[in-house]
Amino acid sequence: MLKKLLNYYPNSITFSNLPENPSDQYYIFYHEAENEWIGILKSTINDQEIKLLKSLFTFIDTENVNNSTLAQKWYDFLLMDGPKPSEKIQSELRFIQFYIHTDELSQVEIEAALTGFFSEEVNIIWENRNKGIVIEDTKHISLSEDELLSMSETLETDLYAKISFYIGKPYTLSGRLPSLFRKESEFFAFGMAQLTETTIFTYERIFPAYIAYHLPEELIQKINTEILELFQSDTELFSTIKIFLENNLNASLTSKKLYIHRNTLQYRIDKFTEKTGINLKDFYGAFTVFLACLIFEYQTK
Structure with a gap:
């Protein structure tokens, strides 16, 4: 590379x-x-x-990054192969990475906005002017995925800036932590580059797309061509099926997101099932079709 x-x-x-x-x-x-x-x-x-x-x-970022003393220790540990910032941490930690899609806001503004939502126990460190990390002790985790989404929408409204978040897994403090963090950072970068309509990322949300993106050509050729051809001829049906699967087969939520009547949604689902013979309410059928959706999406970009 x-x-x-x-x-x-x-x-x-x-x-x-x-x-x-x-x-x-x-x-x-x-x-x-x-x-x-x-x-x-x-x-x-x-x-x-x-x-x-x-x-x-x-x-x-080779310029001066505004990190506190403790934050600098975390920065050195996670990104510069430095020593552990503390030996006293016994509980698990969670990293919430964030990326500010603008250069117009200062770190002070962003930190002030973030600390208004998170508990006082978090540490915020900066990788560069746009990317930072909120380090949470799992004893004081304050925000769920839905709450982070609401926070992201609020910050975008108040600060006129799109902010993306990656919610990491809980980890104990060990020498493996920098490697685990870098893997999450890699997934975050992939998500922002490929899943551009999403602002809240998790491993579970990114990994299926990551697999589809990295499938070798010989495996892609084995995907049911009838599904891909159907999506090619009817992109509206493709969007409907993908959103339906992403919303856990919830017809009400899918209809609301697509701004269509539930009868219209059911008509499109029945049409897909009739043409492909795949039942979306079957786990294996849903998995196969969702993978096909992701591959079709990459092929048409």
Whole structure:
């Protein structure tokens, strides 16, 4: 991956370790799979390319990031292979990553908004100007997924900025934590890049799409072509079936989201079943069709 970037940005350079005093003429990105850093000359890259690279790699903000002393210890532990921030933490921890889709807001504004929703026990650290992490002790978890969605919508209304969240799993403090965090960060980046209509991400929500995206071509060819051809000829039916499956086969909720009558929804579901012979209320049928939905979505992008 980095070799391809070197070809695309001929003036870029790679590092086997994070440079201690990187030049301010370069943007620095970290690629976990290759455990290497790359510096790309700022004058050779545009804003759109920067946004894309930030979604694929860990962006290292070489400017002063406003982290408190404890937050800096967490930053060093999670991102710089530093020592554990504390040996006294006995309960499990949860990371909620967030990404601000604008450069116009300050960290102070965002922290003030976030602390109004979370408990006082959380720590907030910043990876760069746009991306941060809320560290929660599971004893003081304050927000569910639905509450985070409401918070995201409120912040977007109040601050005029889209904010995406990734809700991590509970983990104990150990030497494996940075690796586990980086895996969640990878899924978060994938979700923001591929599932653009979503603002709240979890492992369960991203992983099916991750599988579909990385399926080898020989397996994609084995997906029922009748389903894909039906979606190709009737994109409205595709949207209906996908939303129906995403809402746990809840007809009322699906109808509401699609702004259609329940009878119309049932007509479309019956039409799909008649043409494919697949019962969506069967787990295996629903799983197969949902995978086909994700593959069709990627093929038509």
